[in-house]
Amino acid sequence: MDVDKCDSPSPIGFRLDPGSGVPTYLQLVQQVEQAVRLGYLRQGDQLPRVKDVVAGLAINPNTVLKAYRELEHRGLVAGRRGVGTFVEGTVERVGLREQAALHKSLLVWMRTASEAGLDEEGMSALFTAALHDLRKSRAGRADEEGGNGRAGVGA
Known part of the structure; x- marks a missing residue:
């Protein structure tokens, strides 16, 4: 399902994936955050x-x-009574050149994964698993460096 931009002054259109298991309101939140990012x-x-x-x-x-x-609570947008809701905050962004290079690399990876027999769901599962592993390794590194918030306690 898509809502396009034709009648709205907004540069974003929303789409829903009913099979994603993600609540509808969170899908909208995630799409705005991604569009800003x-x-x-x-x-x-x-x-x-x-x-x-x-x-x-x-x-x-x-x-x-x-x-x-929720977007207002996160500081990303603000509503103006009678006018609409506008982007006011930002999220951490990577430069456009870096994004373009990463996008190109990701497309190469996706083509390779497709040729290996993975469908979209398989690619998504593999990417999600790798992202989880990255988070775990970052958390482990932070703990090793005393980034667990307990450095110096009991010493």
């Missing part, structure tokens, strides 16, 4: 109006409002 949305850009999202995705207005409230 990748530079598709910038400070001052307007998010789609609630009524446009509701009409385009056939979802409850409270779901969209919940997503927008």
Whole structure:
């Protein structure tokens, strides 16, 4: 399901994956965060109006409002009564050149994975497992370096 940008001044359109297991409002939150992270949305850009999202995705207005409230809570957007919801915050970003190079490398990896017989779900599972391993190795390194918040306690 997609809500496109034709009737809205927003540079982002939302889509839902009903089979993802991710709550609808979180899918909207994640898409806004990703759009900001990748530079598709910038400070001052307007998010789609609630009524446009509701009409385009056939979802409850409270779901969209919940997503927008969560984004406000995270400091990423702010609502302006009677005007709309606008991007105000930022998230950590990698430079455009670096993103382009990483994107190209990832496409090569995906083609290789596809040729090896992995479908999209298999690629996603493998990527998620590798991301989990990366997080674990970072956490282990932080613990070794005293980054566990307990450095010097009891010494």
